Amino acid sequence: MDDDAQQSRILCVDHDPGVLAGLREQLDRDFEFHAVTSHEQALEMIKESGPYEAIITSVQARDTLDNSNFLVKVKNLSPATVRIMLAEESDVPLARQAVDQRRADSKVVPAGAGHVL
Numbered sequence: 001m002d003d004d005a006q007q008s009r010i011l012c013v014d015h016d017p018g019v020l021a022g023l024r025e026q027l028d029r030d031f032e033f034h035a036v037t038s039h040e041q042a043l044e045m046i047k048e049s050g051p052y053e054a055i056i057t058s059v060q061a062r063d064t065l066d067n068s069n070f071l072v073k074v075k076n077l078s079p080a081t082v083r084i085m086l087a088e089e090s091d092v093p094l095a096r097q098a099v100d101q102r103r104a105d106s107k108v109v110p111a112g113a114g115h116v117l
Contacts, residue, residue, distance in 0.1 A: 007032040008053035013042045013070075019058055039070040043077065051078045058086040058111065059095055067095075071104035086111045 009032040012023045020035040027033050034052070036042050046052065055074050059067045071083045083106035087095040095108045 009034065009051075010054045010056060011036065011042055011045060011052045013037070013039060013055065013057040016058075023056065023058075039066070039073075042070070043073060046074065046077050046081075050081070052081055054082040054084060056084045056086060059091065068098040068102040068104050068106070071099065071106045072102050075105055083107070084109055 007030065010027060011034045012020055012027075013036055014020050014023075015037050017037065020037070024033050024035060031053070034045065036045060039057075042055065042057075046055075055071070055078075057067050057070060067085055071085065074081060074083055083104060085095055085099060085106055085108045087108055087110065089110045092108055092110055098104075099106050099108055
């Protein structure tokens with residue numbers, strides 16, 4: 001990337017620092033990477049220093065409703081931000097259902113997809 005070009009800003013949200021480290025490893029070269037461990041922190045960052053080009057949250061089956069509600073809040077705060085939910089392959093249908101029910105207008109991507117963006 002050209003050193004003078006401004007990188008797109010992304011915000012990743014996961015309670016597991018290991019997941020965030022993995023995302024940073026994949027994305028830090030091409031994006032201005034920010035990470036937090038809670039939805040509350042993410043919403044504060046969006047309010048204080050947004051907008052971000054994309055918000056990425058990862059999910060396990062038990063968290064799909066919570067994550068889809070979070071993505072609706074992101075949509076309301078920052079409608080132009082791309083919202084992505086990473087899910088294990090087996091959880092993708094449940095995650096898509098939760099996103100659709102909440103009208104979160106978000107992408108659900110299998111976590112093993114090789115690339116996120």
